[in-house]
Amino acid sequence: MSKVITKLKLHNFKRFREFVVDFSEDMNLLIGDNESGKSSILQSLDLVMSGSRSKLETLGLESLMNAEVVKEFLAGSKFYNDLPVMWVEIYLNEQNNPDLNGKNNTQDANYDGLKLICEPMIEFGTEIADILKGSEPNFPFEYYSINFRTFQGGSYTGYRRFIKHLLLDGSQINNEYATREYVKDMYLARVEEREKPKHRNEYRKHKTLFRDTVLSELNGRLDTYKFSVTTNSKSNLEVDLTITENDIPIENKGKGRQCFIKTEFALQRSSAGNPLDLLLLEEPENHLSHTNMKNLVGMIAGTKDKQLIVTTHNSLICTRLDLRKAIMLNSSSDAPAKLHELPNSTADFSLKHPITTFLSSFSQKRLCLLKVMRNTY
Numbered sequence: 016m017s018k019v020i021t022k023l024k025l026h027n028f029k030r031f032r033e034f035v036v037d038f039s040e041d042m043n044l045l046i047g048d049n050e051s052g053k054s055s056i057l058q059s060l061d062l063v064m065s066g067s068r069s070k071l072e073t074l075g076l077e078s079l080m081n082a083e084v085v086k087e088f089l090a091g092s093k094f095y096n097d098l099p100v101m102w103v104e105i106y107l108n109e110q111n112n113p114d115l116n117g118k119n120n121t122q123d124a125n126y127d128g129l130k131l132i133c134e135p136m137i138e139f140g141t142e143i144a145d146i147l148k149g150s151e152p153n154f155p156f157e158y159y160s161i162n163f164r165t166f167q168g169g170s171y172t173g174y175r176r177f178i179k180h181l182l183l184d185g186s187q188i189n190n191e192y193a194t195r196e197y198v199k200d201m202y203l204a205r206v207e208e209r210e211k212p213k214h215r216n217e218y219r220k221h222k223t224l225f226r227d228t229v230l231s232e233l234n235g236r237l238d239t240y241k242f243s244v245t246t247n248s249k250s251n252l253e254v255d256l257t258i259t260e261n262d263i264p265i266e267n268k269g270k271g272r273q274c275f276i277k278t279e280f281a282l283q284r285s286s287a288g289n290p291l292d293l294l295l296l297e298e299p300e301n302h303l304s305h306t307n308m309k310n311l312v313g314m315i316a317g318t319k320d321k322q323l324i325v326t327t328h329n330s331l332i333c334t335r336l337d338l339r340k341a342i343m344l345n346s347s348s349d350a351p352a353k354l355h356e357l358p359n360s361t362a363d364f365s366l367k368h369p370i371t372t373f374l375s376s377f378s379q380k381r382l383c384l385l386k387v388m389r390n391t392y
Contacts, residue, residue, distance in 0.1 A: 018178050018292040019322050020060070022106035024121065027081040027099050029055040036351045038324065039340060040108070042315075044333055045326040047344030053326040057295045059103045060324070061182040063131045064293070066163045067173040076101075076133055076156045089152040095135070095144050098155075102132040107178075115177060117167035128166040129177060136160045179204050180293040181281050185274055185301030194266050197277055199253045204290040218252040270302035278311060282318050294318075296325040300332055312336060 017040075025034040030052050045053045062071055071079070084099045091097065104120055107127040115127040135143055139158045146155045163171050171177065181200050187193040206214065222244045234241040257264045258280065265273050281294055299315070300308050312335045315323065327333055333341060338361070343352040 017108075017321070018110065019108045020105050020178075020293065020324075021108055022104075023056065023060065024104040024106075025056075025059055026103075026121075027084050027101040028059055028103055029079060029081065030346075031055065031349055032081055032084065034349050034351075036342060037353075038322070039355070040322060041319070042336060042340040043322070043324045044336055044341045045324065045344060046328075046333055046341050048346050051344035051346045053344060054297060057182060057297055057324065057326060059131075060105060060293075060295060061180070063103050063105050063129050063163070064176065064178045064180050065173055066129075066171050066176060068161050068163070070173075071131075071133075071161055076159055076161075077154070080133070080156075085154050089154060093147040095140060095147065098135045098143070100132065100134040102130060104128060104130045110177075112177070114167055114169055115165050117165065119164055119166045119168045126166055129171070130164050130166065132162050132164070133159050134162075178292050179290060180295065181291055182295040182297065183277055183281060183299070184297040185299050186297065191266070194273070195254065198256050198258055198265075201258070201280060202253060202256055215252050218255075219246050222246050271304060271307060274299065274302050275307050275311060279314055282314055282321075291321055293322045293324070296323065298326055298328065300327060300329040308332070309335075 019040045020038050021040075022035065022037050025031040028034075030050065034052070036056070045056060047053050062074075077085075080099065080101045088097060088099055102121075105128055106120075107115065107129070110116075110127045112127065115129070116125055118125055119130060120126055120128060135155065136158055143155045143158050146153055146158075165171060165177070181197070181204065183197065184193065223246070226242075226244045230242050230244075257266065258276070259265065260268070260272075260276055265276050268276065278296065278299055281291060296315070299311060303311060308329070308331065312332055315325070315332075316336055325332070325336070338354050339357045341354045343354070345352075
């Protein structure tokens with residue numbers, strides 16, 4: 016059974032105090048003005064599915080917790096019991112996995128799902144209280160716990176991922192770290208479990224062979240200090256891998272070509288089927304020419320075997336991928352608007368005649384939405 020996210024719930028996460036959105040099992044298009052929360056939604060999904068404490072710590076809880084909630088707390092009585100909590104819940108379709116199913120969610124009912132919760136650590140109550148008594152505003156971010164739990168109640172980490180996913184950010188397409196993480200994620204998604212230890216062992220063996228043969232002549236001329244090759248976890252196969260096109264590493268390609276290659280490779284099926292359950296695409300139109308963007312839209316539209324959640328500012332992507340899959344966001348509201356009830360005739364018309372002003376501004380979007388719902392195009 017394919018793994019699909021059916022619902023996302025956010026509490027005090029970035030700009031969202033309370034946010035709920037339902038996803039379709041195939042395509043989902045997040046559309047909105049700047050600061051409407053499109054990127055935050057993808058980031059929240061990526062964090063929960065990754066189960067990576069280090070990823071969250073690198074970002075910093077202070078950058079993830081709703082700034083207005085923190086500000087209001089510091090301006091108030093600053094009681095320990097009033098400290099805000101941040102959580103993210105993702106609900107899954109039924110997986111028949113007892114490790115996922117339970118009532119450890121805010122709906123207090125049996126669902127399959129995953130949850131990230133950040134809350135004050137009780138064992139540091141005294142230290143937190145001392146900080147809050149200070150005259151200067153000082154929020155105790157350092158005394159918050161980070162917990163990844165299934166709805167059954169068990170904990171999980173990045174070594175035990177229940178959903179194979181990939182976040183591909185068009186704005187970071189030429190970032191060295193982002194490229195390295197992309198290659199690593201694609202390798203881990205496609206390699207079989209029995210192959211991983213063999214690959215790592217052979218790679219380490221070849222590094223040792225290089226040290227003992229190629230470097231031996233140079234080291235023979237040295238006394239106490241000699242050259243060697245790093246073989247620890249920070250310089251392993253997954254870190255050193257790259258992906259090539261016609262023997263050229265993707266990091267040596269232009270930004271537009273990198274974007275196209277990474278997206279195409281992530282969408283491709285393997286001999287054992289597509290290795291990814293979910294692909295998160297952040298503004299895939301970045302750096303692409305009109306022709307390549309049309310080709311990319313065709314690839315995305317032809318993907319039938321995985322769930323896609325796409326953010327975009329581009330009207331061509333929005334209309335060509337079906338307006339009925341659109342989820343509209345607004346920087347002045349936490350309530351999303353879905354176009355799933357759009358008449359088929361209107362959606363089909365937009366596939367042939369893109370509404371080029373659909374994304375120009377939110378006021379225009381609302382006007383456009385009224386026109387669309389009245390089927391006046």
